Amino acid sequence: MRSSEKRLIAGLMSSCALVGLVVPAFGIDFTISGFIQHQVAVKITDQENPNNQAGDPFNGQQVPLEPLGLDLSSVQAVNNLLTSLSLPSLNDLTSPITGQAVTIPPTGYRNVRSTSNDFNLMVTRLEVNMQASIDANWSASATVRAIYDWNPYKDVSGGNNFYETQFYDGGGATPLEYADKSFMVDLPNATINYTNGSFYAKLGNQQIAWGEAVFFRVMDAPNGLDLRRHLIMDPGLEEYSDKRVPGLGLRMSYQVTPEWEVEGFVQKFQPSVFPTPSSPYNIIPDQFTLHERYRGFSDDVWNVGGRIRGQLGDLGLQFIAVSRHNPDGAxxxxxxxxxxDISPLLPGSGAIAAETPFERDEAYGVKSQEEWFHYAGAVRLDGVQALNSAVDDFQPATGSLTAYNVGNSPSLAAAELDTFFWLSGGLRGHIERIFPYENIFGASANYVFSGSPGSFFEQLIGRVELTYTPNKVFTAPSLSKDFLVKDEWALAAVVEKWYRWSEDFPAAYLVGQYIYKSASDLFSRSIDGYGGNSTGLHGGISSYQAVAFAGFQPSPSLEWRFEWAVLYDLQGGWYIQPGVRWKPDDKWQVDLHATIITGKDNNNNAVSSIDFADEIAVRVTYQF
Known part of the structure; x- marks a missing residue:
């Protein structure tokens, strides 16, 4: 039995001990509840995820290559190049080295089959919540969660993986999770709770939710996000409630006065979890292998933080400080x-290539400079400087392969890239994610306005959340080993209101929001990498700004609830999510949501990175 399986079983046993075995001993208040849910997301466009092999727009294309920037459109031109390199000439369009047919001009042909999918998601989920009230001071709680993906998604690289990670032996994202490619079982909550007057403490595996901004996390700093199950496509009004990565820790609070409360936590660091390669919501192009530097690097570090909250009449104040490792990483x-070997033409070069970020991958690697620059811009990188960093940061190995820094020249970069793509037949890049240390300081204020009775301003709530992170570490647009370091400010200005439009309907919930970040976007990517194009050149943007409007309107019987969440990126992108909820009784609930993503395709707005994910999603839930 693997150690992760032993940890999972031990965790399950401990939860039983917390909420089950105590009951016979004390005979006090044990409750169990939960739900079983089936969720399906159907694509509403024919656009495939370009980050997966089957969705690469270069599949089946003959993209002309120009090694060394030369015109190789004729046999004579190719033979002149081979002669200058002291290599054998072509004979009847057959390579004397490989014996294979040669295309003139040479092309970066991507011999990968594209697919067409109807579904983004098809999962079944079981969640069981257990609580035990031991006495007036002590209680315990645990949640067991199991999710199975039915895998209707077609990709061509083999073996779709939906949940298994590199973080722990059992494939889980936390110590109390076991994950395989198609299913995961975990304990997102397993705690012992203590209350004594104004003091409260919670010890165990838990999620800590701070802040209330829709789409956007400002004060919500303690935990990272698990994006494996549905990326950010769940209803926006749920505010990532199913996404926060739990961690083992201790959380305590004390009500100092009726107006002021202090709270602190110590929690084991757990990274945010990206969607896995070849899964429907994958966000890292599959021509690159991501190495997670968590095990043996950051798996034994702890985050600490605290906040002070006060309520002074209609004015609420909050101050936070968090010292953590960035869960999103760099x-x-x-x-x-x-x-x-980097090429059949360079026998014995494999040992040198192993010291560089590249390996030859003729099946699924990048095939041309056009593909390179296309994907660099899509993930907000600089295609020219990313090449230079790959060369400079891995000397002398790269120099031994004759790779060189091209400065700021797109044409030299294209020539060098095409040279190595021609020699290799395709290259796979290797990248790593590390989790730098950072401090976050924040404050928020909310105020309840007192308008005239029945007016729109009656009980209108205004709220501002602001955080400052000095020397925050970002992925550099060049993928340099030195990273990018900037101070960052993040702001959310929110107004919310319960408003009754008609005596025939219950009050509707309305929330409007302006969001601002000085150094990164909605997905925590540096905005310095914005605007990349086919030449690799870009200018970045000065700040990330967006506005959002969300809310819901219940029906008179409360059986139906009509929802909406809309985000507009001021650089020209829309994320639109209308929905409806039907709850005929206290057991059944059906949620139907559409997600529509559209905007300028110029790599200058955040949401265009996921515009492949337009869908209609339905959740059917039975509660017990």
Missing amino acids: IRWTRSGVNK
Whole structure:
């Protein structure tokens, strides 16, 4: 039995001990509840995820290559190049080295089959919540969660993986999770709770939710997000409630006076979890292998933080400070460690190539400079400087392969890239994610306005959340080993209101929001990488700004609830999510939501990165 399985079983046993075995001993208040849910997301466009092999727009295309920037459109031109390199000439369009047919001009042909999918998601989920009230001071709680993906998604690289991670032996994202490619079982909550007057403490595996901004996390700093199950496509009004990554820790609070409360936590660091390769919501192009530097690097560090909250009449105040490792991490080039000759023309080069960020991958690697620059811009990187970093940061190995820094020249970059793509037949890049240390300081204020009775301003709530992170570490647009370091300010200005439009309907909930970040976007990517194009050149943007409007309107019987959440990126992108909820009784609930993503396709707004994910999603839930 693997150690992760032992940890999971031990966790399940401990939860039983917390909420079950105590009951016979004390005979006091044990409750169990939960739900079983089936969720399906149907695509509403024919656009495939370009980050997966089957969705690469270059599949089946003959993209002309120009090695060394030369015109190789004729046999004579190719033979002149081979002669200058002291290599054998072509004979009847057959390579004397490989014996294979040669295309003139040479092309970066991507011999990968594209697919067409009807579904983004098809999962069944079981969740069981257990609580035991031991006495007036002590209680315990645990949640067991199991999710199975039915895998209707077609990709071509083999073996779709929906949940298994690199973080722990059992594939889980936390110590109390076991994950395989198609299913996961975990304990998102397993705590012992203590209350004594104004003091409260919670010890165990838990999620800590701070802040209330829709779509956007400002004060919500303690935990990262698990994006494996449905990326950010769940209803926006749920405010990532199913996404926060739990961690083992201790959380305590004390009501100092009727107006003021202090709270603090110590929690084991757990990273945010990206969607896995070849899964429907994958966000890292599959021509690159991501190495997670958590095990042996950051798996034994702890986050600490605290906040002070006060209520002074209609004015609410909050102050936070968090010292943590950034759960989103920062990414850079790393050595591949793969001993494979960079080209059949360069026998014995494998040991050198293993010290560079690249390995030869003729099946699923990048095939041309056009593909390179296309994907660099899509993930908000600089295609020219990313090449330079791969060369400079891995000397002398890259120099031994004749790679060189091209400065700021897109044409030299294209020539060098095409040279190596021609020699190799395709290259796979290797990158790593590390989790830098940072401090976050924040404050928020909310005020309840007193308008005239029945007016729109009666009980209108205004709220501002602001955080400052000095020397925050970001992925550099060049993927340099030195990263990008900037101070960052994040702001959410929110107004919310319960408003009754008609005596025939219950009050509707309305929330409007302006969001601002000085150094990164909605997905925590540096805005310096914005605007990349086919030449690799870009200017970035000065700040990320967006506005959002969300809310819901119940029906007179409360059986129906009509919802909406809309985000507009001021750089020209829309995220639109209308929905309806039907709850005929206290057991059954059906949620139907559409997600529509549209906007300028110029790599200058955040949401265009996921515009492949337009869908209609339905959740059918039975509660017990």
